[in-house]
Amino acid sequence: MNKNMTYEEYVEKVQKGIFTDEGNCPVISLLLMLQGKWKFQIIYELCIKNPMRFGELKKAIEGITNTMLTNSLRELEADGLVSRIQFNEIPPHVEYSLTEKGNALLPIFYEMTMWGLQYIP
Amino acid sequence: MNKNMTYEEYVEKVQKGIFTDEGNCPVISLLLMLQGKWKFQIIYELCIKNPMRFGELKKAIEGITNTMLTNSLRELEADGLVSRIQFNEIPPHVEYSLTEKGNALLPIFYEMTMWGLQYIP
DNA sequence: AAACTTAGTATAGTATAACATACTAAGTAA
DNA sequence: TTACTTAGTATGTTATACTATACTAAGTTT
Numbered sequence: 001m002n003k004n005m006t007y008e009e010y011v012e013k014v015q016k017g018i019f020t021d022e023g024n025c026p027v028i029s030l031l032l033m034l035q036g037k038w039k040f041q042i043i044y045e046l047c048i049k050n051p052m053r054f055g056e057l058k059k060a061i062e063g064i065t066n067t068m069l070t071n072s073l074r075e076l077e078a079d080g081l082v083s084r085i086q087f088n089e090i091p092p093h094v095e096y097s098l099t100e101k102g103n104a105l106l107p108i109f110y111e112m113t114m115w116g117l118q119y120i121p
Numbered sequence: 122m123n124k125n126m127t128y129e130e131y132v133e134k135v136q137k138g139i140f141t142d143e144g145n146c147p148v149i150s151l152l153l154m155l156q157g158k159w160k161f162q163i164i165y166e167l168c169i170k171n172p173m174r175f176g177e178l179k180k181a182i183e184g185i186t187n188t189m190l191t192n193s194l195r196e197l198e199a200d201g202l203v204s205r206i207q208f209n210e211i212p213p214h215v216e217y218s219l220t221e222k223g224n225a226l227l228p229i230f231y232e233m234t235m236w237g238l239q240y241i242p
Numbered sequence: 243a244a245a246c247t248t249a250g251t252a253t254a255g256t257a258t259a260a261c262a263t264a265c266t267a268a269g270t271a272a
Numbered sequence: 273t274t275a276c277t278t279a280g281t282a283t284g285t286t287a288t289a290c291t292a293t294a295c296t297a298a299g300t301t302t
Contacts, residue, residue: 014227030237071260089278093277108236115147117124159290211247212247212297214247
């Protein structure tokens with residue numbers, strides 16, 4: 001599929017049902033990556049401060065448990081949105097940051113925000 | 122917040138942590154609306170054919186049960202993304218279609234698709 | 243009278259996601 | 273020697289999401 005596809009071309013293809021070849025629909029794939037109670041907040045914190053340590057993230061995201069932060073980070077890492085660098089000092093520490101792939105989500109969040117400003121009271 | 126905010130202004134605000142006033146973060150709100158196994162597929166089908174009947178949707182979305190289609194449609198309706206018109210004939214039928222708010226999601230799906238074309242193999 | 247239509251509802255069960263709490267290693271500082 | 277540090281893991285429980293199956297109304301056609 002064309003990486004320079006314009007919005008108008010996209011809409012035309014959607015209305016023709018061109019994207020019906022499910023299984024690797026990019027929208028569904030991405031929605032799955034962002035699914036879960038904490039994923040977006042983690043990405044958001046990493047947009048504000050980059051890199052961040054495990055403990056910083058935990059402090060910044062109120063209510064999250066160790067278990068959920070670990071699991072969410074592992075999944076974001078497996079999806080290539082977040083990278084993890086481990087420093088083997090004592091006490092050991094770890095730095096999490098957005099990958100290029102993760103950073104490239106910002107235009108999507110921008111469109112979501114503009115939509116929200118218009119339609120969410 | 123400014124509805125004409127440019128992407129550059131948005132990125133600047135994100136990095137300053139301006140959107141931290143959670144509770145009505147537009148991105149999280151929207152992600153919640155699209156969460157669930159079937160929501161996006163329903164919206165997608167309504168982009169292809171508009172309006173659609175309950176039975177048509179059920180046939181188009183393979184594997185969905187009555188229960189999940191009903192629940193998902195009810196939630197999409199409650200979120201204002203889909204509208205439902207009931208025709209009290211015999212046998213009765215119902216037409217579902219995207220609202221303006223629902224249609225306005227297309228630019229977001231476009232950005233998601235462009236992201237996917239670049240980063241999903 | 244029996245079967246068909248549409249758009250669901252009802253009920254119960256399974257699977258997945260999230261939560262709470264306690265615990266670990268290995269060195270440093272008090 | 274005890275407490276503190278970081279970045280988790282382990283275990284069990286609860287809550288939510290999803291599935292499967294059967295059933296309904298009310299008129300129309302066979």
